Amino acid sequence: MTNSGAEIVDPHRNVGRTIIFSIAICVVVYLLVAFAVGSSLSLDEIVAAKDHSLAEAAEPVLGPCGFYFTIALAVVATAxxxxxxxxxxxRMLAMLTDMEMIPHSHFGMSGPIREHTLVYTVVIASGLTVFFDLCRIASLRAFYLVMDILIHWGVFRRLHQEIGASGWVLVTAIALDVLG
Structure with missing residues (x-):
């Protein structure tokens, strides 16, 4: 949502509303799914099923097809x-490249920068997938949080008055990143 802010009508008003609305929908859906799984399976069955407890919960209600249908939905959602x-x-990399905030090399590719950054993103993501297990990939989250804190701090120290950003919002974002 935040990456598409420039194309939204009245983004100053609608981006925040859309993010809050999306989070509210996700919370309701997650609570309904948790309630459905908890109603269908015992705690021991949920622990035994681990990552596919939702599919296990669908099987008694929808039969064997429900198990595979739920797995198919999970694959589509993940993809x-x-x-x-x-x-x-x-897209974000292309925007930062256009703003000359990150360096860019064509590596002999033709086409616009947006296509180049798409290729770079896929190659880097594929490399991470091949060379790291999920625990190591998840640990890279710490790098993102530190980078996010530094960006918020930089905006707070140098740009918040110039761009009209609320100082308390930036400080709150930093605090939430530290807690994350």
Missing amino acids: SGLLASVFAVS
């Missing part, structure tokens, strides 16, 4: 999330 993330990151 669509992956594609959305790849395009959002590559």
Whole structure:
């Protein structure tokens, strides 16, 4: 959502509303799913099923097809999330490259920078997937949090008055990153 802010009508008003609305929808959906799984399976069955407890919970209600249907939905959801993330990151890289905030090399590729950053994003993500297990990839989150804190601090110290950013919002974001 935040990566598409420039294309939204009245982004100053609608981006924040959309983010809050999206988070509210996700909270409701997660609570409903947790309630459905908890109603269908015992705690021991949930622990035994581990990562596929939702599919296990669907089986008694929908039969064997429900188990596989739930797995298919999880694969589609994961793939669509992956594609959305790849395009959002590559778009952000293209924007930062256009602003001359990060260096860029064509490496002999033709086409616009946006296509280059898409290729870079896919290659880097593929390399991380091949060379790291999920625990190591998740530990890279610490790098993101530190980078996020530094960006918020830089905006707070140098730009918040110039761009009209609320100081308390930036300080709150830093505090939440530290807690994360």
